[in-house]
Each structure stands twice: as C-alpha cells, then as structure tokens.
Amino acid sequence: xxxxxxxxxxxxxxxxxxxxxxxxxxxxxxxxxxxxxxxxxxxxxxxxxxxxxxxxxxxxxxxxxxxxxxxxxxxxxxxxxxxxxxxxxxxxxxxxxxxxxxxxxxxxxxxxxxxxxxxxxxxxxxxxxxxxxxxxxxxxxxxxxxxxxxxxxxxxxxxxxxxxxxxxxxxxxxxxxxxxxxxxxxxxxxxxxxxxxxxxxxxxxxxxxxxxxxxxxxxxxxxxxxxxxxxxxxxxxxxxxxxxxxxxxxxxxxxxxxxxxxxxxxxxxxxxxxxxxxxxxxxxxxxxxxxxxxxx
Amino acid sequence: xxxxxxxxxxxxxxxxxxxxxxxxxxxxxxxxxxxxxxxxxxxxxxxxxxxxxxxxxxxxxxxxxxxxxxxxxxxxxxxxxxxxxxxxxxxxxxxxxxxxxxxxxxxxxxxxxxxxxxxxxxxxxxxxxxxxxxxxxxxxxxxxxxxxxxxxxxxxxxxxxxxxxxxxxxxxxxxxxxxxxxxxxxxxxxxxxxxxxxxxxxxxxxxxxxxxxxxxxxxxxxxxxxxxxxxxxxxxxxxxxxxxxxxxxxxxxxxxxxxxxxxxxxxxxxxxxxxxxxxxxxxxxxxxxxxxxxx
Numbered sequence: 001x002x003x004x005x006x007x008x009x010x011x012x013x014x015x016x017x018x019x020x021x022x023x024x025x026x027x028x029x030x031x032x033x034x035x036x037x038x039x040x041x042x043x044x045x046x047x048x049x050x051x052x053x054x055x056x057x058x059x060x061x062x063x064x065x066x067x068x069x070x071x072x073x074x075x076x077x078x079x080x081x082x083x084x085x086x087x088x089x090x091x092x093x094x095x096x097x098x099x100x101x102x103x104x105x106x107x108x109x110x111x112x113x114x115x116x117x118x119x120x121x122x123x124x125x126x127x128x129x130x131x132x133x134x135x136x137x138x139x140x141x142x143x144x145x146x147x148x149x150x151x152x153x154x155x156x157x158x159x160x161x162x163x164x165x166x167x168x169x170x171x172x173x174x175x176x177x178x179x180x181x182x183x184x185x186x187x188x189x190x191x192x193x194x195x196x197x198x199x200x201x202x203x204x205x206x207x208x209x210x211x212x213x214x215x216x217x218x219x220x221x222x223x224x225x226x227x228x229x230x231x232x233x234x235x236x237x238x239x240x241x242x243x244x245x246x247x248x249x250x251x252x253x254x255x256x257x258x259x260x261x262x263x264x265x266x267x268x269x270x271x272x273x274x275x276x277x278x279x280x281x282x283x284x285x286x287x288x289x290x291x292x293x294x295x296x
Numbered sequence: 297x298x299x300x301x302x303x304x305x306x307x308x309x310x311x312x313x314x315x316x317x318x319x320x321x322x323x324x325x326x327x328x329x330x331x332x333x334x335x336x337x338x339x340x341x342x343x344x345x346x347x348x349x350x351x352x353x354x355x356x357x358x359x360x361x362x363x364x365x366x367x368x369x370x371x372x373x374x375x376x377x378x379x380x381x382x383x384x385x386x387x388x389x390x391x392x393x394x395x396x397x398x399x400x401x402x403x404x405x406x407x408x409x410x411x412x413x414x415x416x417x418x419x420x421x422x423x424x425x426x427x428x429x430x431x432x433x434x435x436x437x438x439x440x441x442x443x444x445x446x447x448x449x450x451x452x453x454x455x456x457x458x459x460x461x462x463x464x465x466x467x468x469x470x471x472x473x474x475x476x477x478x479x480x481x482x483x484x485x486x487x488x489x490x491x492x493x494x495x496x497x498x499x500x501x502x503x504x505x506x507x508x509x510x511x512x513x514x515x516x517x518x519x520x521x522x523x524x525x526x527x528x529x530x531x532x533x534x535x536x537x538x539x540x541x542x543x544x545x546x547x548x549x550x551x552x553x554x555x556x557x558x559x560x561x562x563x564x565x566x567x568x569x570x571x572x573x574x575x576x577x578x579x580x581x582x583x584x585x586x587x588x589x590x591x
Binding site for chain 2: 035132
C-alpha cells in the first residue's frame with residue numbers, strides 16, 4: 001500500500017517535471033527575458049556585421065539599421081583582391097589544414113599508448129603532457145623565435161606549422177587520452193586472442209572506434225588555429241605568407257587611413273564564416289567535446 | 297594492455313619529440329635567458345644573474361600590466377562564473393529552447409578575437425558607432441558622444457566584450473555538469489520538502505564543484521595569457537595603461553613601430569607570467585579542494 005502510494009507520488013513528480021518542459025510558467029519569465037535579451041544582442045551584432053559588409057560606406061554611417069539598398073558584393077571582391085585577404089585565406093587553409101593533420105597524426109598514437117598500455121613512467125609522462133596546458137605561450141616567444149631562426153624557419157609557413165603542431169600536442173593528447181580510456185577493453189582483448197599484432201589492434205580496432213574523439217579534436221584544433229593570432233604575428237612577417245587573422249588585423253589598422261568600414265566588415269565575415277559554418281554543422285559534437293576532458 | 301616496448305616507443309616518439317623539442321626545451325631556455333642581458337637576436341647574450349628581475353620589481357609598466365592581467369582574471373572570473381551559473385540555472389529550469397540559448401551564447405567563442413575586437417571597436421566608436429547610433433535613436437545624445445575607448449573606460453569596455461565572448465564556454469561546461477546530476481536527487485529532495493534554495497545549496501553546488509574547479513583553472517590559464525583583446529582593441533599601438541603582461545612582453549621583445557629588443561628582460565616578464573600561472577593554479581586547487589562526490 002505504502003509502496004503503491006510512493007510509486008503514485010513518483011509518477012506525479014515525473015509528470016509534473018515533464019509538464020515543466022512543455023508549458024510556459026510565469027516564474028520562468030525572467031529566465032526567458034534574460035536569455036532572450038542576451039541571445040538577441042548576439043544575433044543582432046553578428047547579423048549587423050553581415051548587413052554592414054554589404055552596404056556602401058555611406059550607408060554604414062548614414063543608415064546603420066537598414067537593409068542595404070543594393071547588396072555591395074563588390075566589398076568582398078575589393079578586400080579579397082586588393083588587401084590580400086584572398087591570398088591569406090588560401091594560406092590559412094594550407095597552414096591550418098596541414099597543422100590539424102599532423103597534430104592528429106602524432107597525437108592519436110601517443111594518446112592511445114598513454115591511455116591503454118602499461119609501462120613504467122606512464123603517469124609521469126601523462127603529467128608532463130598535462131603540464132604543457134598550463135605553460136603560457138608568451139613565455140616561449142623569444143626562445144622559440146631564436147630556435148626557429150637557427151633552423152631558418154622564421155617567416156615560413158612550415159615554421160608556423162611546426163610551432164602550431166608542437167604547441168597543440170599537449171591539449172590534443174589530453175582530450176584524446178580521455179577518449180581512448182573510455183573505450184571498452186573487450187574488443188582489444190579479443191583481437192589479441194585472434195592473433196592481431198599490436199599495430200593491427202591500434203590501426204584496425206581502436207582508431208576507428210576513436211573516430212568521434214578524433215573528429216572532435218580536429219574541430220577544436222581547426223577553430224583554435226584558424227583564429228590564432230599571436231604566434232602568427234611573431235613568426236610571419238611577409239604579407240604573402242600571412243594567415244587570415246593577421247590579414248584582418250592589417251586591414252583593421254589600415255582602416256585608420258582608408259575609412260573603408262564596409263570592406264573591413266566584409267573581411268570580418270570572410271574570417272568568421274568557416275568556423276561558424278563548422279559550428280552550425282557540428283555544434284552538438286563540439287559542445288559535448290568541451291566536456292570530454294573536464295566532466296567525467 | 298601488454299604491448300612491446302618497441303611499439304610503445306614508436307607510437308609515443310613523434311608527439312613526445314615535438315612536445316619536448318619545441319615546447320619544453322624553449323620553456324627551460326626561457327628560464328635561462330631571463331638571466332641574461334640580450335639586446336637582439338643577432339647579439340651575444342651577457343649573463344647578469346637576477347638583475348632583470350630586480351629591474352622588474354621597479355618597472356611601473358610591468359606592474360600596471362600585471363595589475364590589468366590580474367584584474368581581468370579576478371573581475372572577469374567573478375562576472376563570467378556568476379553569469380554562467382545564473383544562466384545554467386535558468387537554462388536547466390525546464391525552459392524551452394535550451395539548445396538554442398546554449399548555442400547562441402556559446403557562439404562568440406568560436407569567432408576569431410580580431411574579428412570580435414573589430415566588431416566591438418566599431419560598436420564603441422563615439423558618434424558613428426553602433427551603440428552611438430542606438431543612443432542617438434533613443435535621443436541620448438550625451439551617451440552617443442561618450443568615448444568608451446578613452447583611457448578611463450577602455451578597461452571596462454574591454455571587460456564587457458571579453459565576458460560576452462567567454463561566458464558561453466563556461467556555461468557549456470556547467471550545463472554538462474548539471475546534466476550529469478541524476479534527476480532523482482532533485483525528485484527525492486522535493487519529496488522531502490527541500491526548498492529550491494536548499495536543493496541548489498546541497499545538491500547542485502557540491503555536485504558541480506568538480507566542474508567549477510576545472511573551469512576556474514582553465515579560466516585562470518586563459519586569462520593570464522590574454523593578448524589579442526588588449527592588443528587589438530584600440531588603434532595601432534596599445535596604450536601602456538591597458539597592457540597585459542603578454543602584451544608588454546611582446547612589445548619588449550618584438551615591439552611594433554619601434555622594437556625595443558630587450559630579449560632577456562622580456563623573457564623575465566614571461567617567467568613572471570609562468571610563476572603567476574603556477575601560483576594561481578595552486579591557490580585555486582587549494583581553495584576548491586574538497587572530497588570528490590561519487591554518484
């Protein structure tokens with residue numbers, strides 16, 4: 001009897017909590033207002049940039065809140081060709097694409113070993129990797145510059161790629177070890193019993209299983225490096241070799257003289273579109289990826 | 297799993313070699329360089345012991361930049377975590393559009409900081425900027441003319457942009473932590489007559505403390521090396537009054553218009569930054585250390 005009433009009560013709680021989801025409740029009004037206002041501001045600011053990038057400079061100043069009378073795609077053409085934004089876009093694709101590829105190529109095997117193999121010094125090595133996450137990049141500016149100058153890699157794309165890959169390894173290894181450790185042991189064991197070699201187990205069994213983790217790590221590194229600025233600022237001087245973030249910065253600075261705000265906003269849109277597109281396509285994976293290492 | 301040593305070494309070597317050679321070795325070199333007077337990459341460094349650090353103690357620009365950095369860390373941290381907490385509570389109170397709000401609030405996080413500073417720089421521009429246009433439309437001509445990026449308010453103006461850009465990351469972190477709390481904890485607390493506040497105090501906070509602690513460490517590491525925002529928020533040369541440590545280090549080592557090329561001294565600034573990271577992370581770990589709740 002008592003048990004029954006308890007079940008009944010639980011059922012009630014369940015339905016009431018389900019009801020909470022669907023219907024509007026008055027006490028949720030402040031939440032809607034606050035979150036709504038915040039989101040509205042973000043959407044407004046970002047769509048304003050897109051609209052401004054399609055206006056004439058006159059319109060940007062005179063009619064800040066209108067739809068452009070006639071979309072000025074010529075703004076995009078202008079920055080793409082004249083301000084080397086197009087060249088930089090290609091540079092960024094090359095630099096970031098190759099960096100992400102190499103990052104995964106070296107980090108995945110290391111993470112696999114760190115999370116699944118037993119050997120002496122494993123914990124120490126894992127700790128050393130994690131410590132890398134805390135080392136502030138600015139500390140490395142001068143020693144790395146001297147080192148790359150010695151290797152004749154200053155102001156070269158391979159030099160920047162080398163820096164990007166090396167500095168991204170600790171974070172990537174951290175994410176991927178978390179992922180590899182969450183994979184079940186059984187498949188590995190049965191493959192070994194079936195006579196697979198160590199490498200086959202890794203390549204044929206574990207790597208495919210780890211694909212979601214690898215994709216997540218790839219997205220994070222892509223976005224992080226696409227937006228990266230300070231290392232590029234130090235290691236690249238030649239305008240022809242600039243990645244996109246540096247070009248946008250140059251464009252922003254030249255604004256002081258040119259007054260071409262519409263062109264600058266077109267540049268902003270060009271920088272932002274690839275990452276926002278990735279986000280729209282893969283936001284669920286990204287959001288769950290953030291918690292990969294931090295929330296168990 | 298048992299695997300051969302050769303296999304272990306083979307798989308570990310590429311990543312570890314890169315990490316050691318181009319990350320850990322430069323870190324150790326930085327510790328050494330900070331003890332030298334070194335006036336350019338072509339010049340020969342001269343050993344001067346701790347003189348760089350002694351000079352730093354009396355370097356006003358350094359302390360201003362350290363103050364700004366700690367200011368961003370502390371003020372930004374309080375505001376960001378406060379907001380992220382409130383938003384987490386709001387979003388997980390059973391409202392509609394949970395994923396929508398989460399995605400939109402997170403969105404600025406994936407946008408290049410230079411793009412963000414361009415946008416905010418324009419929004420803050422007096423008279424012609426976006427905020428000014430809004431104020432003009434509202435008839436608030438005084439506010440429309442206000443120089444938000446002037447020396448008195450640039451720090452606050454920048455903090456607002458930083459908070460807006462960063463809060464989504466910590467929101468996502470806290471929300472994920474919330475999702476891991478089994479709903480029956482709340483159900484049974486409600487059955488026992490616990491108030492909303494009691495549930496918050498005795499279920500939510502303790503069970504989220506793990507995530508909060510990790511989030512704070514991540515924020516501290518991130519905030520201490522903050523560079524792009526102060527560097528590109530204003531025009532060509534950032535004003536020394538809004539330097540952060542990372543910006544000051546860059547100016548000392550590489551300069552902009554007029555390189556200073558004080559490489560040893562700049563590296564000493566970097567070492568101070570590393571010390572700050574270590575100290576603050578240890579401090580945070582100590583403050584947030586508590587028993588881990590298993591559930």
